[in-house]
Amino acid sequence: MFSIIGAGIGGLTTALMFEKLNIPYQLYEKAKQPNAIGAGIWLAPNALKVLEFCGVLDAVFEAGNEVDRITLTNEKLEALADSSQIPAKKKYGFTTVAIHRARLQHVLVKALPKEKMIWNKGFSHYTKNESGLTIHFEDKSTHHTDFLIAADGINSKVRQQLFPESQIRYSGQTCWRGVSPNPLPEAFKHRGCELWGKGIRFGFSQLNDAETSWFAVKKAEGFGVDEPLTLKKELLELYKEFHDIPKELISETPIEAILRNDITDLKPLQNWFQDKVLLMGDAAHATTPNMGQGGAQAIEDAYYLGHYIKSNPEHAFSVFQNKRYKRVNNIVKQSWFTGKIAHFSTLASLRNFVFKQLPKALVDKNMHSVYQLKDL
Ligand SMILES: Cc1cc2nc3c(=O)[nH]c(=O)nc-3n(C[C@H](O)[C@H](O)[C@H](O)COP(=O)(O)OP(=O)(O)OC[C@H]3O[C@@H](n4cnc5c(N)ncnc54)[C@H](O)[C@@H]3O)c2cc1C
Numbered sequence: 001m002f003s004i005i006g007a008g009i010g011g012l013t014t015a016l017m018f019e020k021l022n023i024p025y026q027l028y029e030k031a032k033q034p035n036a037i038g039a040g041i042w043l044a045p046n047a048l049k050v051l052e053f054c055g056v057l058d059a060v061f062e063a064g065n066e067v068d069r070i071t072l073t074n075e076k077l078e079a080l081a082d083s084s085q086i087p088a089k090k091k092y093g094f095t096t097v098a099i100h101r102a103r104l105q106h107v108l109v110k111a112l113p114k115e116k117m118i119w120n121k122g123f124s125h126y127t128k129n130e131s132g133l134t135i136h137f138e139d140k141s142t143h144h145t146d147f148l149i150a151a152d153g154i155n156s157k158v159r160q161q162l163f164p165e166s167q168i169r170y171s172g173q174t175c176w177r178g179v180s181p182n183p184l185p186e187a188f189k190h191r192g193c194e195l196w197g198k199g200i201r202f203g204f205s206q207l208n209d210a211e212t213s214w215f216a217v218k219k220a221e222g223f224g225v226d227e228p229l230t231l232k233k234e235l236l237e238l239y240k241e242f243h244d245i246p247k248e249l250i251s252e253t254p255i256e257a258i259l260r261n262d263i264t265d266l267k268p269l270q271n272w273f274q275d276k277v278l279l280m281g282d283a284a285h286a287t288t289p290n291m292g293q294g295g296a297q298a299i300e301d302a303y304y305l306g307h308y309i310k311s312n313p314e315h316a317f318s319v320f321q322n323k324r325y326k327r328v329n330n331i332v333k334q335s336w337f338t339g340k341i342a343h344f345s346t347l348a349s350l351r352n353f354v355f356k357q358l359p360k361a362l363v364d365k366n367m368h369s370v371y372q373l374k375d376l
Contacts, residue, residue: 012027076242
């Protein structure tokens with residue numbers, strides 16, 4: 001029996017894979033019910049391929065919005081790099097999907113048997129015994145298991161017990177996210193745009209016919225707190241040199257729908273498992289969101305893990321780590337680096353000039369190396 005901790009993107013997809021492959025499991029989540037907070041998230045073709053295998057692709061498309069063009073621009077919405085996703089659609093069968101995080105969670109939960117998910121069960125710690133592991137929950141209950149899969153996110157309690165030396169790194173950037181109750185102008189309906197200014201950036205994409213997700217990022221000290229009464233005014237001031245769309249999105253969004261998070265990742269761990277305990281998703285390799293791949297990599301983890309447990313149960317965890325480690329850590333590194341470039345201030349014009357000259361073939365090659373799911 002496998003016990004999965006965490007009903008986020010990674011834990012739920014793992015449960016779906018286990019259902020599909022007939023692997024016995026039970027999932028435990030500390031939240032009382034499905035309630036993923038947050039705004040929009042992009043699901044790239046590599047993630048969609050796995051969700052197709054799990055049988056939920058149609059529901060994801062129904063709940064989200066296809067993004068068939070991704071454009072990096074300056075603050076006036078003038079393109080620096082424009083990437084049509086149509087070639088990706090031809091190659092993989094789909095483009096990227098923008099979807100509200102809560103709706104994605106809903107789709108995944110709905111596809112799973114209710115009795116396999118136990119809500120309101122916060123993991124506390126585990127102990128080892130001769131026949132396996134005992135999981136201790138915050139409510140003092142216990143459960144015996146053969147294997148423990150930690151999908152409990154960047155602040156993973158399982159990881160803190162397994163590798164207490166692990167370190168979360170602050171990127172020096174803070175991010176506001178929001179969902180505006182309005183669609184974008186028709187020309188932007190299926191576009192994802194990221195606008196790079198001097199030391200700040202802004203991104204948006206439509207989530208469905210009625211909502212648009214956005215994010216705003218600036219360099220800041222960590223753990224900043226906003227004053228709700230003045231936050232919108234401050235954001236509007238920050239983005240005053242930008243095109244009107246960002247300012248409209250900020251203005252339209254109810255203040256309670258604006259969230260703030262410092263952008264962090266996990267310093268790469270040397271190992272993702274020990275004996276019968278495995279870390280996956282953000283618990284193992286949280287990345288900054290600059291490439292929109294953190295959730296996609298958690299989804300990929302689920303895919304490979306399920307297959308390796310099925311094909312090589314004795315060594316599944318080590319095969320999983322060997323297969324995934326290099327790809328995932330390259331994404332973590334590249335994403336960290338992209339975040340640094342995005343926040344150039346004095347060198348912003350030079351950066352924009354260089355990005356405009358980047359050969360399309362190079363941009364596409366990089367995109368496909370991320371979108372292409374590697375063989376098992
Ligand atoms: C601003 C921002 C934008 C992003 N945009 C994208 C994007 O566009 N595309 C993309 O692919 N990724 C994106 N990501 C990354 C993505 O959100 C994460 O990589 C993804 O959510 C990781 O999934 P996970 O299941 O590993 O962890 P999580 O989604 O964090 O889920 C962890 C789950 O474990 C539960 N849990 C925690 N502790 C316990 C406990 N003690 N006991 C039981 N349960 C517990 C939590 O309640 C939660 O449900 C973004 C991230 C951020 C911060």
